[in-house]
Amino acid sequence: MGLWQDRPDCPVRLKIKRRTLVRHYRGQAGFTLIELIIVVTILGILTAILIPNFVRARSSSKLATCQLDLRNIAASLELYYVENQIYPSAGNWDNTLTAGGYMRAVPRSPIDQASYGYATNAGQNSFVLSDGPNKYTQSGITGYVVYVAAGGLQIGVVSVPTP
Numbered sequence: 001m002g003l004w005q006d007r008p009d010c011p012v013r014l015k016i017k018r019r020t021l022v023r024h025y026r027g028q029a030g031f032t033l034i035e036l037i038i039v040v041t042i043l044g045i046l047t048a049i050l051i052p053n054f055v056r057a058r059s060s061s062k063l064a065t066c067q068l069d070l071r072n073i074a075a076s077l078e079l080y081y082v083e084n085q086i087y088p089s090a091g092n093w094d095n096t097l098t099a100g101g102y103m104r105a106v107p108r109s110p111i112d113q114a115s116y117g118y119a120t121n122a123g124q125n126s127f128v129l130s131d132g133p134n135k136y137t138q139s140g141i142t143g144y145v146v147y148v149a150a151g152g153l154q155i156g157v158v159s160v161p162t163p
Contacts, residue, residue, distance in 0.1 A: 055138065062139075063145070067153060074127075131145045
């Protein structure tokens with residue numbers, strides 16, 4: 001109806017879908033192969049630039065979380081020390097802090113959800129908190145992240161110092 005192949009006097013009858021002809025007549029043939037290759041290439045370049053930035057930002061946030069956790073645990077340990085004149089023993093320090101109301105829950109390492117390392121000296125008047133080793137290499141940190149009662153937070157320590 002209106003198309004040449006629908007006429008009864010047409011010598012050759014072609015079976016062509018009307019949608020194809022209509023699309024072709026309206027100029028909506030689609031994208032060329034070159035245009036698609038250019039778009040895919042641009043997307044690949046953007047991906048290659050952005051993914052390392054996201055990985056770096058994520059690892060930096062995990063390092064910052066670890067630092068905050070160690071500072072918060074150290075503050076709770078200091079509160080315990082003020083009230084008891086000793087630090088909790090290394091065997092059950094996390095349970096002592098939560099049961100005593102110094103912390104609701106002792107945080108875990110953001111990398112592998114392991115407990116932070118804790119050690120105290122024989123007189124229980126000094127402590128060391130640690131995480132590592134080499135958990136934060138994507139942030140450029142090798143070694144341990146350590147909080148020492150006397151010296152504060154230290155990053156990239158080769159070995160955990162004794163309290």
